[in-house]
Amino acid sequence: IWFMHESAHFSRVARDHLNRNYGQRWIGREGSNYKKYSSVEADCTKALELNSKYTKALLRRARALEQTGDLEAALKDSFIVCIHEDVSNKTSFLKLHEIYVKLVEQQVQENLANRKFLLPSKYTIKIFIExxxxxxxxxxLQHPTNFPQFFKKPLEALKNAEYDDIIPLCTEIIKSDEFDKLSSSKLEVLLLRATFYILLGDYVSAIRDFESILNSEDATDDVKICALIKRARVYVKLEMLEIAFEDFELAISINARYGDIYYQRGQTYLLMEKLDDAKRDFERAVECNSNFGMAYLLTCYVDFKLAEENLDLRLTRVVVKKFERAFKRFLNPPESIYCYTLYADVQLCLNFKKADACLAKAIVKYPEYAVILETRGLLQLQWHDNIDKAMEYFNKAIELDYKCETAYKELGKLEIRRENFEKAIKLLDKALIFCCTYKELLQIYILRNSAKVQLDVKNELGSIPPILRSISDFIKIQNVEKPDWLKRTSSAVQLEVKTNYFISKQLV
Known part of the structure; x- marks a missing residue:
């Protein structure tokens, strides 16, 4: 479309200026007469200086910015087009959605490829150990006076919750000249290091250590089983469920009475929302180990979810009684804290006041545990959307534990609602530091981009049209449902995991 023919968009003075300076150009066309996208962007910008609502120029500049890799700027232009068109043009909206998806995927990939690995909070690690x-x-750890001499330093660090020291201490032992000469318990050093690689989010290194254990003739059955179920946990995180379940079956074939296998598989079924299968596995875990507190609490929780699903009030009352008895049975953290948070989750559906009272009691009893404050903050939003109270609990949680990813994310969401976009972006950037799975990163980048585009539009248009929030919400829903696990990890992890997968298939 020639500038001189755009009489509907420009005054006569503007058309005369454009015809003199750009008479032989197609504005923003990427055809044979105009290949340089940076020049397309410059031409469109000139046109928009004369008419900021010229949607064709905005669209063409968005395409040029997309081609040069500036997806954030392209997204802003696409949003403004949709605002001017009141989301009436399907082509414009589809382009907006395409750029949004492309930007989020690019951000997640870059994060995974370049991130610095960090361990989660101490509470998360203690729960993981349970x-x-x-x-x-x-x-x-139950017999601290009997630590093997060669393994003493890592075990002391584990006992004292000096978690950042564990991987370096294990690596020092593994790389020593004496390592190959040690007894078969040396493989426990690899197992401990692999465990902390999982917590770190370094799945490639974890898988390598598990492979070393499983390929060793010296590995005891307990060490092999533990390596298999923890490797299965990695595959679950990568959504490679087929091979994860193969690892569970291999572990069962070694020892069918090993309760940890059923607990881990039950958690996988719970993630898949297969409640009956999850219940069966959690119950089996308790049969194998009657002192397995976490498994028992999850049998209660799954019973509640089934009662809720089937509208079974009798079973609901039974579950509530089971939790109330569990408080007397599990007196020490982290099981006791897990009991409080699960019970509060149950009461959320029954009695908000009881749920809040439960968490208030837990905070008094365990003031050092940030997770309870996070949970109570979430309750304030679900109960009566009390933003101020929720923010108070989230901020207290961060004061206790600076690694509270959930608190940062929820505060970011609340600041978006308050239109404090710059503050929201800073909070979400902190949340990004502490999450390492594709799904977590995806959710936070979607929130961050929503805040960023609203900030940019507000700066450009002077206000935020209500329709902008509707567009953002729709795109969030569309984007979260994207499935392919291969897009959820860095290329190094993809290569390592795929290679191990195909090798294991050949061995079978």
Whole structure:
């Protein structure tokens, strides 16, 4: 479209100026007469200086920006087009959606490829340890006077919750000249290091250590089983469910009475919302180990979800009674805290006041645990949308533990609602530091882009049209449902995991 023919968009003075300076150009056309996208962008910008609502120029500049890789700027232009058109043009909206998806995927990939690995909070690690009561390394903590001399430093660090020291201490032992000469318990050093690689989010290194254990003839059955179920956990995180379930079956074939296997598989079924299968596995875990507190609490929780699904009031009352008895049974953290948070989740559907009272009691009893404050903050929003109270609890949680990803994310969401976009972006940037799975990163980048585009539009248009929020909400829903696990990891992880997958297939 020639500038001189755009009489509907420009005054006579503007058309005369454009015809003199750009008479032989197609504005923003990427055809044979105009290949340089940076020049397209410059021409469109000139046109928009004369008429900021010229949607064709905005669209063409968005395409040029997309081609040069400036997806954030392209997204802003696409949003403004949709605002001017009142989302009436399907082509414009589809282009907006395409750029939005492309930007989020690019951001997640860059984050995964360049991120610095960080361990989660101490509470998260303590809960993780409770998931594996039969773990041969964790079991050694019950007899601290009997630590093997070569393994003493990493085990002391584990006992004292000096978690940042564990991987370096294990690596020092593994790289020593004496390592190959040690007894078969040396493989527990690899198991401990692999465990903390999982917590770190370094799945490639974890898988390598698990492979070393499983390929060793010296590995005991307990060490092999633990390696298999923890490797399965990695595959679940990568959504490679087929091979994860193969690892669970291999572990069962070694020892069908090993309760940790059923607990981990039950958690996988719970993630898949297969409640009956999850219930069966959690109950089996308790049968194998009657002292497995986490498994028992999840049998209660799954019973509640089933009662809720089937509108079974009798079962609901039974579950509530079970939780109330569990408080007397599990007196120490982290099981006791897990009991409080799960019970509060149950009461959310029954009695908000009781849920809040439960968490208030937990905070008094365990003031050092940030997770309870996070949970109570979420309750304030679900109960009566009390933003101020929720923000108070989230900020207190961060004061206790600076690694509270959920608190940063929720505060970011609340600042978006308050239109404090710059503050929201800073909070979401902090949340990005502490999450390492594709799904978590995806959710936070979607929120961050929503805040960023609203800030940019507000700066450009002077206000935020209500329709902008509707567009953002629709795109959030569309984007979260995107499935392909291969797009959820860095290229290094993809290569390593795919290679191990095909090798395991050949061995079978």
């Amino acid at each position: 998931y594996f009561p039969k773990d041969p390394v964790f079991s050694r």
